[in-house]
Amino acid sequence: MLRGLHVPLVTPFDSAGQVAVDAIEKLAYHVLDQGAAGLVALGTTAEVAALEPEERARVVEICARVCAERQALLTVGVTGNDTRSTARALRDLPEGAGAALVTVPYFLRPGERGVVAHFEALAEETPVPLVIYHIPYRTGQAVGAATLRRLGAHPMIAGVKYAAGGIDQETVDLLGDLPAGFEVLGGDDAFVSPLLALGAAGGILASAHVDTRGFVELVAAWHEGDAGRARALGHRLARLSAALFAEPNPTVIKGVLHAQGLIPTPDVRLPLLPAGPAAVSRARLLA
Numbered sequence: 001m002l003r004g005l006h007v008p009l010v011t012p013f014d015s016a017g018q019v020a021v022d023a024i025e026k027l028a029y030h031v032l033d034q035g036a037a038g039l040v041a042l043g044t045t046a047e048v049a050a051l052e053p054e055e056r057a058r059v060v061e062i063c064a065r066v067c068a069e070r071q072a073l074l075t076v077g078v079t080g081n082d083t084r085s086t087a088r089a090l091r092d093l094p095e096g097a098g099a100a101l102v103t104v105p106y107f108l109r110p111g112e113r114g115v116v117a118h119f120e121a122l123a124e125e126t127p128v129p130l131v132i133y134h135i136p137y138r139t140g141q142a143v144g145a146a147t148l149r150r151l152g153a154h155p156m157i158a159g160v161k162y163a164a165g166g167i168d169q170e171t172v173d174l175l176g177d178l179p180a181g182f183e184v185l186g187g188d189d190a191f192v193s194p195l196l197a198l199g200a201a202g203g204i205l206a207s208a209h210v211d212t213r214g215f216v217e218l219v220a221a222w223h224e225g226d227a228g229r230a231r232a233l234g235h236r237l238a239r240l241s242a243a244l245f246a247e248p249n250p251t252v253i254k255g256v257l258h259a260q261g262l263i264p265t266p267d268v269r270l271p272l273l274p275a276g277p278a279a280v281s282r283a284r285l286l287a
Helices: 019-032 054-069 083-091 111-125 145-150 169-177 189-197 210-225 227-244 249-260 278-287
Strands: 002-007 040-042 075-080 099-103 130-133 157-162 185-186 202-204
Touching: 002 075, 002 210, 019 040, 019 054, 040 054, 054 075, 075 083, 083 099, 083 111, 111 130, 111 145, 130 145, 145 157, 185 189, 189 202, 189 210, 189 227, 202 210, 210 227, 210 249, 227 249, 227 278, 249 278
Parallel strands: 002 040, 002 202, 040 075, 075 099, 099 130, 130 157, 157 185, 185 202
Antiparallel strands: none
């Protein structure tokens, strides 16, 4: 169910600082019509921590309707570092959500035994399949290949968004021995091409806002075994990703999307600040 490219949508704001509802819909149709397999609503790229509850609900409502029309998967981000509130958020997921992206508990550093207990408890409560969000440079909690394999054996845990900051031995071990039905999605944009070469199913990639077709083609090239085409695409898109992440995500991406006329402003909410014009110009040259 996770195969392909999934785009974690930004949340556009209008000139008054409100969520730009029409722009969300426009952007959602745009990336799906460019070949994305699904959308991720309320991820880190969406500035979810800066959204009010009613704004979050509206974003999910729009994305669910667009995904239903395009027969695409909608994955909803669910954050939290305690099990009870995360389970409650999963139970309260709105209609239309096909999967939930759930971050490894952050800040507490519960150890890998605690991570296993957390996700096994959530898997018994969730109405939709879970995708583990493994991003240790944000959470402070490493999770090894053996732990991910154990969790991946659960029928309600469909995969992992893998954003470990590079390709290491744990990455190679994980992709060399995956449980049946458990998929790895690249989450570090600059490293997605080597991850696909090792057998990843696809990616959840913020950079794909700017070149959706290119990332769709990259995933397809590796799946089809066309290594030459995939390598060339991977190098080009890695340069684009580096430019788009030159300042805090999603500031440069929003600057480019605004320049392309896809969102009404490049604005972000504090504590983020808009990207500088030089960073936006460089990314536009590589798009």
